[in-house]
Amino acid sequence: MARNVILKAWLKYYRIKRIKMVCVCYFHVNMVCPNLNSTDESSSPYNTTVSPEKEHAEMIRYIFMEIAIPVVCSFGLVGNTLNLLVLTREKQHRTLSKMEFSAHIGLIALAFSDFMFCLLALLFTLLPLEKNYREGNTVLYYHWLGGGFITIFIVTSTWLIVVMAGERYMAVCHPFKARNIISLKRTRISVLGIFLICTICTIPIFLESEIHAIECPSGEMYYTVQTRPSFTKDVIAARRIIWAILFDFIPCVALIYFNTCLIWKIHKAKKLRQDMAPMTGHECTMLNAKAENGNIKWQIKFKKTIGKESSLKPGIPARNPSITHESNNSTPKFHRGSTKRRTADSALNSVTATLVSVVILFLILVSPSELLKFTLYYTSQSISDKYRFDIIKSVTNFMQALNFSTNFVLYCAINKSFRNSLRTLFCWWYKKIQIHRQKPIIIKLRSNS
Template sequence: MPCGNISNMSDSIDQNKTLEVRVYEQIYHIFYHFGLPMICVFGFLGNVLNLAVLNQKRLQTSLMKMEQAASIYLIALASSDLLFCISAFMTTFVPLEMVFEKKGFLLYYTQNCAAVINIFIMTSTWVTVVFAVERYVAICHPLKSRYMLSMKGTRLTIGLIYLFSVLFNIPVFWRYTIQTVECPGNVTYFRLDQQIIFSDTFDQAYRGVWAIFGNLLPLVILVYANVCLVRGIRKSTVLRRQYGGYKDGKHVKESNNKITLTLIIIVILFLTLVAPSELIKQVVLLDSTLQFSHAYMSVEVITNFMQSVNFSINFILYCIINRSFRRTMKHMVLKFVKNYLPFFRFNYEPGEVSIPRGGGSFRSYRSVNLKFPNDSCEGSRV
């Protein structure tokens, strides 16, 4: 790399830029400097709320044993998505030319961020896959699920997924190396160069194995499980309409179907938003020169943004589909306002709210009047 005004190299050759380069720089600027930070901040806040709500004891006790296992998968997925949003957000501070004026956190993080992000992508992928398989067994083979599925097994599976994702992506930590560039005037710059991992054979083999276990195999399993789940829900709905059923059993069935519907939409979003990003990376296996093409890099920026959207919007999905989630979030907000905003005065009216499995009820704050001190106006009922 020539010395001199390295950080402003692009300005010195502005007249020589092709249309392809200009388009890439505009896309990079829009998506990485505006789109990605906003979606990552939204994803961070949404996933924090997901974890807070899903961990609430009130939500846990309102679910059957199988639904408690499902909530554990959702917690694991929200945790991985949260860490992905944090990791992806920090990449927005990386310079386009990958040239740094000093060694520091940003340089070392940029060197390792591909591995870190890959870990959370693989974790979220396989948590979704195992969750889909478990729901498939629960919906399509309910008798077998009583013996095959357990809370202990669910926690062990999630732990193994996290461990597997970390170990599988260790080689990626060696993908980038720091090069020191000495310039006249005692000026030093640091540049990140991509290198072959260990050897050319190992690098190509590793990329191929990653493509199989990180993309192709999960896609096949998710598509199959999703088709079976959709058919299972339709069949369940038809049978319930034909034969009816006990009220308690109906509530349980509806609860099962809501969780299954949530998973189906998660899988559809994954296939739509995550799969293109992962598949486009595997095109480089067929032609390694593509990674230097600005057209390819433009597509990569867009698909990376789509991937970030997927890890950031589950909060909206839960709010739309799951009434128990909305109710618990409302309870948390009211409790927070009561404890930390003393300028409100609350008058609670406890009411009875039935839980999905029937056979009892729990006390809830059905309505609340908000009053400001020294103000005769009464807030609207929530």
Template structure:
């Protein structure tokens, strides 16, 4: 069962151009494929599952929301939905590596793993799509909170954010259903009574129209929206800094820039990481959908780019826990309280009481 983190599992045609460097290009590709897919990805996915579980525990604790405004609670709710999607993405990829040893033993487990391998790219792409649009949703909500704070205080509500998150999940799943119908498994009886399973085109094969639509809604529109929000964040924060100069702060220590809170800075960092880690994979994915005929040299170099950008992509789904620990003071405090409350001293105090 081949592991493919996203739609970059392109099937390119190639021709032998007689280039003597093809051997080295092939070695580079196969080495990168082994070290990234067989070694790095399981580690990254394990970190992602663990980190996002910690995100859910910390964000859902009551103390994390105590004393916060509805705007901040709404942002936290959006991050909870994002953590769920990121965790499921990492769990799906991690399961692929755990199921690999059973792929050739001819048992029922092997059949299950075979089916799982066929639909894994569709599952991964669905959660990639969900996480992308959840990031867009949180960014837009934060944009209105920063740009129109008075209006945002009137409409910001964690419940509305939760409903919007559920809508993103539902619409994304429906939109990605065709991905599960591109391929299917056909069973053929063998001469000795054995059953052979092969992958064939599904009831709804991939079409250029759907590929373009997916690329537009899953790549182009989110990128443009996130770029706009991030630029606006930076421009507004820079302008607001002029009102909160060191001289003004010295005259009134209680005055500070309300836009420079940890939630806004964290969201800016999330968007920057999205552009740094996800955009290269999306660009390669887009190119792979339309460039189908390459020389053998270009083929191996393109596949090497696929491996590297896929690895960058999966890092994006596993890194948020470290970002929250660094940027969110309340997150660190809640996490530290959770650790202390489970320490030996706390258990002794509980027994004494």
């Protein structure tokens, strides 16, 4: 049922688009402006046959680019807005350690970059982008510059994740060096530097194309976005290779290395905590039973300050007056310190687990798509390969949009502190709404009294 609805909607969209293309391109371009003639025979109004490969590619493009990406980007706008609100609220209302504060700065910058990507990608799918424009309006300029701005935030998010993964790697695997290397000032400088460097590196993409104005014999002006003559095929190929190395291969290798080390360290720490954890009541009972039956024959000897030795059986708890505290009215100092340490360690572990999940999602959805598009772009030779590349491009664009839109779900699923802050934020909003609704009633009651 759903498949038939999607198929009918696509057929209607495809027919309208094809009729519009034939009318505009033929009557206004082919007859009036011969300079805009298309070399593609399939775009001619006399050629009404469409190959199955092209029809399949158009249907896949419609499903992913016209339906799936707008839905995912709309969800991403809401999710990243909540990410910004919750993370900034945590930074202001919670006492964060230096490591936590540094990670929060990176997550806030990542949420902003993802928000901008979702906004620009949503505009790219919703605006009526055409091959030729009758006037130099906003849509024409967005068609010219929109792809470059989207690319800025793609590569910015990529390198923000790499920098955060590197900081987590230093904090977990080399904690003593991390204390001297990681600081709030350096984190802020690195975040601003990433935004600046990625923007500068994207300038060649803006320069690749230009707006070309064509005056028709009838006096009408048409505008189209064309590649600059100076950017030949070899120049664009060289730029793509350098781009793939800097923003695809190097980040991918770095993230795989950092994430592997982090997962290994988390696994070792979890195993160590399990080995050092105190025995449960059931385990103590079993141990005492074995000791009473004679299965365990050993003693623990402690030297007292008096100079005598006392032997303790496994079932008798050993108590040291200098460590424990019997009073119910006061809390021992060591207990308060260990509680604070456990809280800080739990927060850092939560941040580490969150970042590991973000990196895994990025490696699954973004890195393969970029490498696949780069490979197919240079191996596609025939027309069928071109249609296959268009299909893969539509699918991988959806995968990228999905990655930049679902970090909110990861934060909610993994980070308990994030969930608590989100719940507090919603409760605060709910109270504000209730107070706002009750104001007219209170004013009315006061006026009547």
